[in-house]
Amino acid sequence: MSYKIGLVGKPSVGKSSFFNAATMNDVPEGAYPFTTIDPSVGEAYVRVECAAPEFGETCTPETGFCEGGTRFVPTKLVDVAGLIPGAHEGKGLGNQFLTDLNEADVLVHVVDFSGTTDVEGEATEGHDPREDIAFLEDELDQWYLGVLEKGIERYRTGYHGADKDVEVSLAEQMDAFGITKDEVKQVVLAQGLDLDPDTWTEPDRLELAREIRKRTKPMVVAANKMDTPEAQANFAEITADPDYDHLTVVPVSAHAEKALKKADEAGVVDYTPGASDFEVVGDVSMEQKTGLERIRDFVTEYEGTGVQRALEAALFGELGAVAVFPGSSKGVVTDEGKVLRDCFLLPPNSTTEDFAYFLHTDIGDGLLHGIDCRSKRQIGADHELDHRDVVEILTTN
Numbered sequence: 001m002s003y004k005i006g007l008v009g010k011p012s013v014g015k016s017s018f019f020n021a022a023t024m025n026d027v028p029e030g031a032y033p034f035t036t037i038d039p040s041v042g043e044a045y046v047r048v049e050c051a052a053p054e055f056g057e058t059c060t061p062e063t064g065f066c067e068g069g070t071r072f073v074p075t076k077l078v079d080v081a082g083l084i085p086g087a088h089e090g091k092g093l094g095n096q097f098l099t100d101l102n103e104a105d106v107l108v109h110v111v112d113f114s115g116t117t118d119v120e121g122e123a124t125e126g127h128d129p130r131e132d133i134a135f136l137e138d139e140l141d142q143w144y145l146g147v148l149e150k151g152i153e154r155y156r157t158g159y160h161g162a163d164k165d166v167e168v169s170l171a172e173q174m175d176a177f178g179i180t181k182d183e184v185k186q187v188v189l190a191q192g193l194d195l196d197p198d199t200w201t202e203p204d205r206l207e208l209a210r211e212i213r214k215r216t217k218p219m220v221v222a223a224n225k226m227d228t229p230e231a232q233a234n235f236a237e238i239t240a241d242p243d244y245d246h247l248t249v250v251p252v253s254a255h256a257e258k259a260l261k262k263a264d265e266a267g268v269v270d271y272t273p274g275a276s277d278f279e280v281v282g283d284v285s286m287e288q289k290t291g292l293e294r295i296r297d298f299v300t301e302y303e304g305t306g307v308q309r310a311l312e313a314a315l316f317g318e319l320g321a322v323a324v325f326p327g328s329s330k331g332v333v334t335d336e337g338k339v340l341r342d343c344f345l346l347p348p349n350s351t352t353e354d355f356a357y358f359l360h361t362d363i364g365d366g367l368l369h370g371i372d373c374r375s376k377r378q379i380g381a382d383h384e385l386d387h388r389d390v391v392e393i394l395t396t397n
């Protein structure tokens with residue numbers, strides 16, 4: 001399984017800059033697990049502390065790479081173009097936009113925190129980033145509401161048999177959002193509503209759509225252009241506002257990330273993506289030195305350029321994915337002498353059994369149990385795996 005992180009945002013907020021910065025990786029050839037001809041899909045990485053040093057080993061990853069004890073695990077990043085007012089009604093690039101959105105497991109909403117682009121993406125000054133946050137949420141809610149209304153219609157007309165419960169019709173209609181009938185029922189009841197759509201008012205329906213959207217499209221905000229004083233002021237204000245407590249807002253400078261990666265490629269600096277500092281290792285002009293020192297001030301204050309952090313906040317924080325290393329009877333060394341060859345990203349609450357099926361799709365009922373390679377203890381089929389677990393799977397085959 002591979003996750004898709006969708007990058008959304010109105011025009012000119014720095015979405016392309018973020019996408020390029022996140023996918024511009026100087027990795028060895030063949031390290032990419034995905035080949036793609038679609039320029040809007042790229043390989044990005046999320047950082048996971050490597051487990052090999054705990055076993056006194058140095059890892060040899062098959063995909064991604066390891067730098068200074070940090071594994072960079074591949075994930076897909078999708079530039080979801082076409083967010084314009086009315087996108088949910090199919091305006092402009094709307095339909096492709098909705099397809100791409102449907103496929104994204106989690107979203108990073110890039111917002112221009114400097115306030116220099118208006119809601120249409122035109123140059124302006126003093127635009128409030130809060131409007132953009134609200135705009136995207138509303139746009140998604142309207143889209144969900146449209147699908148919810150269709151689900152209600154499906155229930156009323158008895159499309160799949162009149163005796164179906166309402167949550168069944170709704171879950172069927174919202175299949176693409178990945179919500180089960182039990183979850184639909186939970187959301188309805190949590191809103192204090194009866195399982196009878198005839199009793200739902202318009203605001204009830206919108207609230208339901210909103211709750212389902214929040215559950216199925218987790219999202220973080222990448223507060224971009226944080227290298228400007230305007231963005232820093234907006235960031236301080238918005239993150240102090242209790243109305244935004246529910247949102248993860250990551251301070252980002254896509255420009256700084258791009259500049260550091262380019263300088264690293266050119267041998268001018270030694271920079272590990274996501275790090276909150278770097279070392280100048282090559283000859284630099286006075287002008288370059290000033291530029292780099294400005295970036296250094298920024299990354300030390302905000303603990304990195306934020307590009308890596310935004311991706312990780314989305315995948316590990318909002319979505320709750322866990323990274324698991326397959327181990328072996330020799331701990332982290334495989335029969336071919338590879339060390340922690342793989343690191344897989346799994347859905348939240350994955351169990352030993354889920355991991356076994358993930359590794360060996362044809363396992364049938366051949367799972368014996370798992371072994372936690374750190375403690376060497378046996379773990380049962382329904383044991384929930386933790387982030388960074390190293391697990392050996394034992395089967396009857």
Ligand SMILES: Nc1nc2c(ncn2[C@@H]2O[C@H](COP(=O)(O)OP(=O)(O)OP(=O)(O)O)[C@@H](O)[C@H]2O)c(=O)[nH]1
Pocket residue numbers: 009010011012013014015016017018121224225226227228252253254255256
């Ligand atoms: N100061 C600053 N400017 C940035 C940053 N990232 C992007 N920009 C500027 O913002 C403008 C828009 O950037 P793009 O990356 O083209 O934005 P986009 O959202 O992809 O725009 P569209 O392609 O029109 O959708 C450009 O002038 C960038 O130079 C950043 O981190 N800091």
